[in-house]
Amino acid sequence: MTERATAIRGIIRILGRYGIDGDSAFRYGFAYESALPVLRSILTPDHKDSLPEQLAIRWQRTFDAHVTPNALDMWVGRFLNWFRNAPMDQLLELQAPDREQWDKLPSFSPMDEDIASPYIWLRDRYLFPTHPEAWNTASLHHEYRYMESGDLNGFSERAILPATLEPNTLNAHIARRAAHSKQDEARRLYENIYYYAIPLLKRGGDSDRAAELFEFHLAQHPHDRQARIAYAFCLIPLNPENAEWQLSDMLNIGGRQDPLVVYDLCSCLVLQGSHRRALQIARHYWSEQREHIPRRTVSAHLWDVNNGSPVLMETDDVDACLAAMCARTSERYRQEEDTLFWQGILEELPAQQSTDE
Numbered sequence: 001m002t003e004r005a006t007a008i009r010g011i012i013r014i015l016g017r018y019g020i021d022g023d024s025a026f027r028y029g030f031a032y033e034s035a036l037p038v039l040r041s042i043l044t045p046d047h048k049d050s051l052p053e054q055l056a057i058r059w060q061r062t063f064d065a066h067v068t069p070n071a072l073d074m075w076v077g078r079f080l081n082w083f084r085n086a087p088m089d090q091l092l093e094l095q096a097p098d099r100e101q102w103d104k105l106p107s108f109s110p111m112d113e114d115i116a117s118p119y120i121w122l123r124d125r126y127l128f129p130t131h132p133e134a135w136n137t138a139s140l141h142h143e144y145r146y147m148e149s150g151d152l153n154g155f156s157e158r159a160i161l162p163a164t165l166e167p168n169t170l171n172a173h174i175a176r177r178a179a180h181s182k183q184d185e186a187r188r189l190y191e192n193i194y195y196y197a198i199p200l201l202k203r204g205g206d207s208d209r210a211a212e213l214f215e216f217h218l219a220q221h222p223h224d225r226q227a228r229i230a231y232a233f234c235l236i237p238l239n240p241e242n243a244e245w246q247l248s249d250m251l252n253i254g255g256r257q258d259p260l261v262v263y264d265l266c267s268c269l270v271l272q273g274s275h276r277r278a279l280q281i282a283r284h285y286w287s288e289q290r291e292h293i294p295r296r297t298v299s300a301h302l303w304d305v306n307n308g309s310p311v312l313m314e315t316d317d318v319d320a321c322l323a324a325m326c327a328r329t330s331e332r333y334r335q336e337e338d339t340l341f342w343q344g345i346l347e348e349l350p351a352q353q354s355t356d357e
Contacts, residue, residue, distance in 0.1 A: 005092035019156035020122070023088060028116035029123035031083040035076055036192075038094060043196050043209070051094060058096035072216055077107030084116075118142065118153035122160075129164040132173040140174050186221040193217050194230065198301065201234065201312050210234040225250065233264055236271070236303050237310040244268040257285050259318040260300050266325065267305045275329050279338050282326045286345065320349055 012022030041056040042063045050056055063075050082097060082105055090097070097105075121142040128134040135143075145151040147167060152160055193213045200206040200213075211234035217227045232246035247265040251257060262285045269278035300318050303310035306328050315321050323345045330338035 002093060005089075008092055015159075018159045020159045024115075025119050025122060027084045027091070027119075029119035031080045031116065034083055034091075034094065035079045038079065038096075039075070040196060043200070043213070055094060055096070059094075061099055062096055062102045074107045078102060078105040081105045081107070118155070121153065122155065125161060125164075129161070132165055132170060135173075137177050140170065140177065143170055144174060186217075186224050186227075189217055189221070190224060190227050190230075193227075197230070197234065201301070204312075207234050207237045211238070229258070229260060229264065233301070233303070236264065236268055240268040240271045244272070259285075259322065263302060263318050263322045263325070266322065267303050267310070270305050270325070270329055271308075271310065275333050276335070279326055279330055279335060282322055283338065283341065286323075320346075323349065 008026060012026060015022035015025055037051060038059050041050040042060050051059065062078075063071070082102070083091060086097065089095075096102070117136075117138045120136050121139040124135040124139040125143070132140060142151070142153055143163070143165065146153075146160070147163055147170065193216070197210040197213050200210040211231060214227050214231035214234060218224065218231060221227065228246065228250065232243045232250075235243035235246065244265060247261055247268065250261050251265070262282060266278040266282050269275065269281070301312060301314050302318065302321055304313045304325075305311075306325060313321075323342055327339065327342035327346055329335075330342055
């Protein structure tokens, strides 16, 4: 038995001492958390947190479609059903079922969600007792009913630790979730997808798979501007013309521009040989849409296109990278006026940064 299996068995035994069905608590309370390392191993097998190769290969056989909203939804639904019904030995080792068993699994069961909800509440109370922002929304509602009327959700009294949240704190989080539920859901999904996408981009040659992840997100949250920028970013090495169209649509006419959109758009244009338009857009941004605002750094992943093919890089200053790209581009194409302008900007940046700080 592996270290993971031994630890989980020990936790299940401890839960039993408090009158909790430990098997059910594990199956229903930790199904989503267990899906993440498996899905990561399928999408980014070279990731440092992926499953061992022997396990990962079997799971990869359960997902042989392109990463689309329907394919991901179906996979996650089947995994949850498998996790909640498979023999415990398989769960402890995360051993994939064979393909025939997998294909017979239903992709969703509303009844299971109702059963899982109290166990997820219990998990949230034990793991995040003073961090309601990490709780499932249904867990916040269970906690409210527990505080208000002592509703134990079928658990014994000794299974429920005393409340650690103040009623006002709990109520504030419930109200916030009600007011911003769609935005919060979109942000959590975006962060998870970004986490999976970056290793794909770093590996090279997998930009299409990274783009499909953000396409999946946008199918559910079509107005998420940050996800649209990320989707266009993934397209740059594959289809800079399409990426250009996506990014041009996000420019704020006459208003303050997002430096990330400006950099990505200019990198698309440089890749396509439209260096004059790239320099024009960048200079207009710098002179008209940035000059009179306080300078700020923006952390991001960018494509370095100065050698003719995109190379992924990470920076904490998008504006400085834009200036460097434009200086090199204008010098390469002998645009003397632009070269003087951007070289002057690069010389001013360190002093500008120390003044802003």
